[in-house]
Amino acid sequence: MITAVALAGYAALVGAALPPLLARAGWAHRTPAVAVLAWQGLMLTFVVAASLAVYHLVFAGEHAHGGLIGLLAVCGLAQGAPSHAPAAGDAFVLAAPVVVLVLPVGWLVRCALRARRARQRQLDMLALVGEPAPEYGATVVDHGAPAVYCLPGRSSRVVVTRGALDVLSDAELRAVLEHERAHITGRHHVLHLVVDAFSRAFPGLPLARHVKGQTVLLLEMVADDRALRSHSRDALATAMCEVAGGRVPRVALGADGGGSGALLRLHRVLTPQPRPHWTAWLGIVTATVAAPLLPLLLVCGP
Amino acid sequence: MRQLGELEAEIMHRLWAWGRPATARDVLTDINKQRPLAYSTVKTVADILHHKGMLTRHKEGRAWVYTPTCTRQQYTASLMQEALGSNPDPVGALVSFVERITPEETNALRAALRAAKRRNDA
Numbered sequence: 001m002i003t004a005v006a007l008a009g010y011a012a013l014v015g016a017a018l019p020p021l022l023a024r025a026g027w028a029h030r031t032p033a034v035a036v037l038a039w040q041g042l043m044l045t046f047v048v049a050a051s052l053a054v055y056h057l058v059f060a061g062e063h064a065h066g067g068l069i070g071l072l073a074v075c076g077l078a079q080g081a082p083s084h085a086p087a088a089g090d091a092f093v094l095a096a097p098v099v100v101l102v103l104p105v106g107w108l109v110r111c112a113l114r115a116r117r118a119r120q121r122q123l124d125m126l127a128l129v130g131e132p133a134p135e136y137g138a139t140v141v142d143h144g145a146p147a148v149y150c151l152p153g154r155s156s157r158v159v160v161t162r163g164a165l166d167v168l169s170d171a172e173l174r175a176v177l178e179h180e181r182a183h184i185t186g187r188h189h190v191l192h193l194v195v196d197a198f199s200r201a202f203p204g205l206p207l208a209r210h211v212k213g214q215t216v217l218l219l220e221m222v223a224d225d226r227a228l229r230s231h232s233r234d235a236l237a238t239a240m241c242e243v244a245g246g247r248v249p250r251v252a253l254g255a256d257g258g259g260s261g262a263l264l265r266l267h268r269v270l271t272p273q274p275r276p277h278w279t280a281w282l283g284i285v286t287a288t289v290a291a292p293l294l295p296l297l298l299v300c301g302p
Numbered sequence: 303m304r305q306l307g308e309l310e311a312e313i314m315h316r317l318w319a320w321g322r323p324a325t326a327r328d329v330l331t332d333i334n335k336q337r338p339l340a341y342s343t344v345k346t347v348a349d350i351l352h353h354k355g356m357l358t359r360h361k362e363g364r365a366w367v368y369t370p371t372c373t374r375q376q377y378t379a380s381l382m383q384e385a386l387g388s389n390p391d392p393v394g395a396l397v398s399f400v401e402r403i404t405p406e407e408t409n410a411l412r413a414a415l416r417a418a419k420r421r422n423d424a
Contacts, residue, residue, distance in 0.1 A: 118384075118395035125381040127307045128314050129374060142374075143382050148399040161382070176399055183397045192397070219397075234419070241415050244400040245408040262400050266411055270418040 007053035007295055014291065015046045015202075019210040027280065028214075029264070030273045032221035034284055036191065039211050039218075041288030043198050046207055047104060049295045055097035056299075108197035115193060119151050126151075126159065133160070136177055140165065146243045150180040152189035164243060172239035175231035182226035188219045217261045224269055237269045309347045314356065314370065323369040325362075 019042065022028065028035035130139040138158040146164035151157045158180045160173070168176065183189070195215045199208040227236050244262050316329050326345040333339050348368055351357045357368045372380075386398060403411070 115395040122381070122385060122396065124307060125377070125384070128311050129378045129381060141378055141381065143378050145382065147382065147386055149385060149396050151396050159385070179399060180397070188397060189395075234422075237415055237418070240400055241408075241411050244403050244411060260407070262403055263407065263410055263414065265400075266414055270414070 001056075003298065004053055004056035006298060007049050007056060010295055010298075011046055011049035011053055014042055014049060015205050015207045018042060019207045023210045023214055027276045027284070028218065029221060029268055030276055031281060031284075032218040032225070034281060036215055036218045036222070038284055038288050039215050040191070040194070041291050042207055043104075043194070043211060045291040045295075046202075046205075047100060048292045051097040051100035052295050052299055054100055055094075058093050058096045104198050104201040107201045108193060111193050111197045111200070115189070116153070119153055122151055123155060123157070126157065130159065136160065136173065137181075138177060148176050148180060148243060150183050152184050152187065156184045158184070167242040168239055169235070171232065171235040172242070175227050175236040176239045176243070178231055179223045179227040179236070182223035183219070186219075186222065186226075188223070191215055191219060213261075217264070220261070220265055221268060224265055228269065233269055233272075237266055240266055240269065309343070310351055310356075313344070313348055313351060314374075317357070317368065317370050318374040323367045325365045325367055327365065 022035070022038060022042070025035070028038075126139055126141070130141050133140045136158075138160045141159055141161050143161040144163045145161060146167050147159075147161045148164050149159050151159065158177055160177075164176075165173065192215070195212045199212045202208045224236065240262065312333060313329050316332055317324055326341065326348045329348070330339060330341050330344045333344065348357065348359075348366075352359050352368065356371060358371055359366045359368045361367070385396060
């Protein structure tokens, strides 16, 4: 029972207490890739801790370690299952913690399928009205409002509107295209899917509320940094203003951040960011890797 | 499958460019100027476009005459609306360069850029 309480406390720490702190952490915007990793670590840790806590609550009678092996045996993961192989009644008990695992995975599959359908539809429509521009490695759409976006995935594509070509100089356009290609090569859409699925699986959880907006913003920063490797700060910042300013504002926008993200990015692009000391970097990565393992040690340890 | 999509595009491009209703035979004659293609292929794809709601058709004599249901501009506008419209659903389908922002935020963005440029010039 004490184990269950400890695990629940750990899940609450990761799911509710830490997210607001990480969202405000100053270092996050200086090393966005590490911050993305930290958010992924929090999600994994929450799922591991919460499912083990639930498991211990419903399985209080049984010895924890034997129970876990039983769980793995049910999944066919552990050879040489314990002598008291799980009976049919155990299967019901096991269902509760498994739900905590299945819920986000189920949402992930659903979101992935929906995104793929939407992408396919975009590709079909682009086949009719998009003109390939091989000199930019992009598809041009004859539309007045400046916009640039990418369709990630197997048949990935960067789409630029005629309006964007009109307002952007050649250097600015190339900086934007580099930014979009960074999304594609970095497979950022997979991370978008993961945070979307997580926030749908656990609505109301502070971690779920923060992780989506933060990850999307941090991935934009990763792509900005990538573009800045080969393009000037001025070109990327100007492009940001031109494209953002020429768009129709989104009305009735919910709590998902809005334009403050663009302003944060602009300031960040304009002023070089000091990189955190490598020990800080190492500390964050170590904590991220250790955090999901801790509850397992608690359960399986002596 | 991909080739079917390309032929759909070829047919739509011609009908949009001509700006008048046309038969599958008209389209075929134009395509045949560049490459040989069977009449039945064009007819099939035109019917697919009809079922997709891209074309309407009515009979004139013995032939079906096809008309685009929307202009190229309208179709492009609906593409952009789906891609970047007020409800960018579903997440992960595409990644936009910058999100939609309000005019006030645009002004703040431009002010920040101007301030930075002044700093650099000074």
